[in-house]
Amino acid sequence: MNESLGLLETFGLTPTLAAIDAMEKAGNVRVVQCELNDLGGVATKVFGETAAVESAIARGRAVAEQTGGRPVATVLHRPDDRAWGAIESPPQYNPLVEQDVVFFPNYEPAAPAAAKDSAMANEASPAIGIIETQGFTAVFEAIDTACKAGNVQVLGKEKLGGGYIAVIIQGDLAAVTAAVEAGKEKVEGLGKLIAAHIIARPSPSVLALLPK
Numbered sequence: 001m002n003e004s005l006g007l008l009e010t011f012g013l014t015p016t017l018a019a020i021d022a023m024e025k026a027g028n029v030r031v032v033q034c035e036l037n038d039l040g041g042v043a044t045k046v047f048g049e050t051a052a053v054e055s056a057i058a059r060g061r062a063v064a065e066q067t068g069g070r071p072v073a074t075v076l077h078r079p080d081d082r083a084w085g086a087i088e089s090p091p092q093y094n095p096l097v098e099q100d101v102v103f104f105p106n107y108e109p110a111a112p113a114a115a116k117d118s119a120m121a122n123e124a125s126p127a128i129g130i131i132e133t134q135g136f137t138a139v140f141e142a143i144d145t146a147c148k149a150g151n152v153q154v155l156g157k158e159k160l161g162g163g164y165i166a167v168i169i170q171g172d173l174a175a176v177t178a179a180v181e182a183g184k185e186k187v188e189g190l191g192k193l194i195a196a197h198i199i200a201r202p203s204p205s206v207l208a209l210l211p212k
Contacts, residue, residue, distance in 0.1 A: 004050040005032075005076040005087065006057040008064065009043040013158055013166040014132040014195035015069025016042040017206050019060035024203035026059035027052035031205040035089050036101040040162035040194075045087065050077060067195050099159060105208035127173040128155070128210070129180040129198045131187075132166035138191025143167045146183030150175035156211030164194060168210060173200050
């Protein structure tokens with residue numbers, strides 16, 4: 001059984017989602033879970049055939065570096081069964097940030113083929129945008145500006161600890177791009193911009209990890 005576990009730890013939700021999107025598009029890997037630490041870090045765990053995992057981790061690490069995530073990565077070849085007790089975490093809730101700190105992909109049931117084909121024919125795949133700051137004031141100003149700049153929908157916000165807050169928006173690519181560009185310019189002087197990023201065609205695992 002030639003399967004491996006890839007581990008990619010980054011700072012910030014934006015580099016994490018960007019890396020997951022890149023990893024899933026680079027190879028046939030499955031996202032097991034994402035786990036937060038209390039300093040703004042996110043550990044993503046992916047599983048699959050060794051070659052696919054190695055390719056995915058290399059691509060994900062490169063994208064995380066480009067988005068300022070300061071990634072650390074490794075691949076565990078045929079992880080020992082006894083080690084899984086520490087590697088794979090059960091659902092956990094952190095009262096300090098008032099949210100879960102272990103995320104599992106929540107794949108919605110597939111739509112019937114006819115409905116799916118019709119939707120694909122009539123609607124372009126939505127893009128998502130992420131604006132992540134250190135501090136609430138900055139991200140609230142940024143997202144208000146973003147919503148005024150483009151026809152986008154706010155999917156939710158995530159707190160990662162260490163003052164990191166990410167707001168995620170969705171819409172067509174042009175609207176999301178305009179919104180993110182306008183929003184990130186409002187952060188200066190109010191807080192620290194951790195990252196701002198646009199994913200044109202989010203992978204299934206990225207969509208499954210977004211707030212519902």
